[in-house]
Amino acid sequence: MKRIRKDLLKDVLKDWALDRTVIAPRRTECGECIYDTFDDAGFTLDIAKPSAPPKRSLFPQSEVIFQIEQGGYRQVVSSSPTLIFGIRPCDHKGLLQSQSFMSQDLDDPYYRTKSESVLTVVMACPGSMSPTCFCTTTSSGPWAESGFDLQLYDDGDGFLVEIGSERGRDLVSSGSFEDIDDAKAAEKIRAFQKAAGSRIPIIPEVEDAMERLETSNKASDEVWEGFGKKCITCGGCSFVCPTCTCFTVSDRVVSLETGDRIRSWDSCLYAGFTKEASGHNPRRTSALRIKRRHEHKLLYHKDRDHHGGLCTCVGCGRCSDYCPVHIGLIEVAHAICSAKDSAGEEKRYSGGVS
Amino acid sequence: MDPQTNIYQPFPVRILRTLPQIAEHRLFQLQMEDGGSWERFGHQPGQFIEVSIFGKGEAPISISSPPTRPDVLEICVRRTGNLTNALFELEKGSRLHVRGPYGRGFPVEKLKGRNLLLVAGGLGLAPLRSLLLYVLDRRDEFGDLTLMYGTNNPDNVLFKYELLSFFDRSDIRYFYSVDRDQEGIWKQYVGVVTGLFDQAELSTSDTCAVLCGPPIMYRFVLEKLLALGFSKENIYMSLERMMKCGVGKCGHCAIGEMYCCMDGPVFNYTEIEHIKEAI
Numbered sequence: 202m203k204r205i206r207k208d209l210l211k212d213v214l215k216d217w218a219l220d221r222t223v224i225a226p227r228r229t230e231c232g233e234c235i236y237d238t239f240d241d242a243g244f245t246l247d248i249a250k251p252s253a254p255p256k257r258s259l260f261p262q263s264e265v266i267f268q269i270e271q272g273g274y275r276q277v278v279s280s281s282p283t284l285i286f287g288i289r290p291c292d293h294k295g296l297l298q299s300q301s302f303m304s305q306d307l308d309d310p311y312y313r314t315k316s317e318s319v320l321t322v323v324m325a326c327p328g329s330m331s332p333t334c335f336c337t338t339t340s341s342g343p344w345a346e347s348g349f350d351l352q353l354y355d356d357g358d359g360f361l362v363e364i365g366s367e368r369g370r371d372l373v374s375s376g377s378f379e380d381i382d383d384a385k386a387a388e389k390i391r392a393f394q395k396a397a398g399s400r401i402p403i404i405p406e407v408e409d410a411m412e413r414l415e416t417s418n419k420a421s422d423e424v425w426e427g428f429g430k431k432c433i434t435c436g437g438c439s440f441v442c443p444t445c446t447c448f449t450v451s452d453r454v455v456s457l458e459t460g461d462r463i464r465s466w467d468s469c470l471y472a473g474f475t476k477e478a479s480g481h482n483p484r485r486t487s488a489l490r491i492k493r494r495h496e497h498k499l500l501y502h503k504d505r506d507h508h509g510g511l512c513t514c515v516g517c518g519r520c521s522d523y524c525p526v527h528i529g530l531i532e533v534a535h536a537i538c539s540a541k542d543s544a545g546e547e548k549r550y551s552g553g554v555s
Numbered sequence: 556m557d558p559q560t561n562i563y564q565p566f567p568v569r570i571l572r573t574l575p576q577i578a579e580h581r582l583f584q585l586q587m588e589d590g591g592s593w594e595r596f597g598h599q600p601g602q603f604i605e606v607s608i609f610g611k612g613e614a615p616i617s618i619s620s621p622p623t624r625p626d627v628l629e630i631c632v633r634r635t636g637n638l639t640n641a642l643f644e645l646e647k648g649s650r651l652h653v654r655g656p657y658g659r660g661f662p663v664e665k666l667k668g669r670n671l672l673l674v675a676g677g678l679g680l681a682p683l684r685s686l687l688l689y690v691l692d693r694r695d696e697f698g699d700l701t702l703m704y705g706t707n708n709p710d711n712v713l714f715k716y717e718l719l720s721f722f723d724r725s726d727i728r729y730f731y732s733v734d735r736d737q738e739g740i741w742k743q744y745v746g747v748v749t750g751l752f753d754q755a756e757l758s759t760s761d762t763c764a765v766l767c768g769p770p771i772m773y774r775f776v777l778e779k780l781l782a783l784g785f786s787k788e789n790i791y792m793s794l795e796r797m798m799k800c801g802v803g804k805c806g807h808c809a810i811g812e813m814y815c816c817m818d819g820p821v822f823n824y825t826e827i828e829h830i831k832e833a834i
Contacts (some may be wrong), residue, residue, distance in 0.1 A: 272650060275562050307562050307802045450799055454610040477797045478636030483832055501635030501812035
């Protein structure tokens with residue numbers, strides 16, 4: 202096990218940045234913490250829950266995938282060695298899940314190439330970063346089990362450094378990282394994990410909601426109708442979600458014969474997301490689209506993409522943090538659980554009368 | 556990286572012929588750039604391709620021709636969106652790009668030896684024709700063949716000459732309908748396609764039904780089939796969804812836990828009956 206003093210970290214990051222791009226938390230002028238190219242002045246260790254997950258390093262908001270020239274499509278698969286520092290375990294789980302989804306069945310070369318060139322340095326969470334954190338419910342935190350290159354545990358004036366891969370071992374070969382006794386460090390880490398876990402309350406409604414969707418998803422129709430009336434279809438929940446990877450593809454004409462084929466983030470909340478050229482739209486109402494989004498997270502997902510998580514929601518709580526009309530996964534789970542009971546009762550009652 | 560490994564890479568093809576069908580519908584015959592056979596493409600009846608046109612992006616279009624006729628790849632297209640509008644501007648010899656074939660087509664191997672009932676509505680004949688011609692080309696591998704095809708009026712009958720040519724064949728039973736016939740020129744059944752079931756005297760045992768048409772058609776035809784005693788396992792249908800990537804990544808065509816582009820577009824009824832939004 203290794204340990205690094207916090208006052209040496211900036212120098213280590215500068216060192217790492219010599220032959221790769223380092224993405225690290227930065228405090229903006231507005232006080233927001235974002236992942237950005239490492240910048241000495243803006244760098245912060247007080248990252249709490251960054252505004253957005255670092256998914257854009259692997260899945261940019263918009264990226265050119267082909268250049269159209271001389272009547273052909275020339276692929277533009279770009280990646281450069283990158284290190285993402287200070288990833289929260291929930292976001293890290295999101296990256297693992299997306300990586301799995303993007304490479305299963307058929308391999309997405311754009312995502313894979315980037316993920317192969319990314320090193321991940323996870324920073325274990327000391328506890329709840331906001332009332333909307335529920336990674337203990339979704340088994341995606343407050344520390345990462347595997348799949349990282351390095352994981353840091355806060356240890357007063359320094360970090361304990363857990364090495365997760367050979368590439369991670371290379372990162373900590375410099376003198377700034379001191380060797381410490383493995384047993385002693387493991388004990389400290391266990392204590393950290395125990396304390397952190399106890400600070401993030403379980404939200405039992407999430408798993409309950411999953412079960413209820415699984416057993417009878419019809420009963421919750423009125424839940425979706427209710428949220429459908431509120432949703433303003435801004436799509437923000439998808440964009441701040443660590444596991445949302447839906448995209449659209451469009452062509453940009455540059456000149457008469459040249460152009461770019463671009464893929465960009467899309468959201469299943471948008472009315473046009475499922476609209477066919479004929480005008481037929483299988484999910485024509487916001488209610489149906491909100492249903493889809495939450496069913497995708499809680500019901501319709503493949504076990505092979507979980508990476509040890511409960512489902513494909515990683516419990517970061519950002520949808521609840523940012524939704525302008527309060528339709529986050531937590532609110533939806535609560536609604537499914539409470540509304541379903543009354544719907545069930547109503548059904549039994551009307552059944553008795555007729 | 557080897558360009559062959561990029562699942563999104565389109566390749567160039569040429570338009571060999573464009574054959575007008577009915578108003579706003581054309582059959583495009585596509586030829587490999589080197590003029591060679593489409594056999595290497597490896598398509599199956601019911602699969603689709605993504606068609607690219609410069610500046611217009613991509614659109615999923617079903618393949619209308621069977622692999623038994625590999626000289627050309629045929630797509631029957633309705634002029635209805637950005638890409639198809641641009642496609643209709645292209646002439647014989649024009650170059651465009653495609654990728655594919657995608658999706659799970661009709662379960663040809665499972666259908667072999669069985670009696671077949673093909674039910675198509677409107678442009679639904681376009682994908683179903685790949686199976687229809689496949690069966691006709693390998694006629695002895697299948698049992699009885701019945702085709703039901705309905706359109707809204709006599710002017711909108713696709714593949715008219717092919718349908719007429721069945722009049723001379725004894726190895727296919729055909730039933731054609733139009734919803735309305737204002738000019739009184741239609742010599743066959745007038746009414747919705749489900750009305751054809753009353754004329755057809757189908758044997759339901761060992762018959763597989765394969766449907767393709769507008770969403771509204773499925774509801775009524777399924778009702779009819781179940782009433783006639785078809786088992787759900789013997790009913791297949793091709794569903795239409797907005798499919799952007801064709802390879803299960805972009806998320807647009809999700810139906811429950813499945814993706815229409817990968818797990819479909821052809822589904823067995825038992826696979827989708829529990830998903831409320833599927834049909």
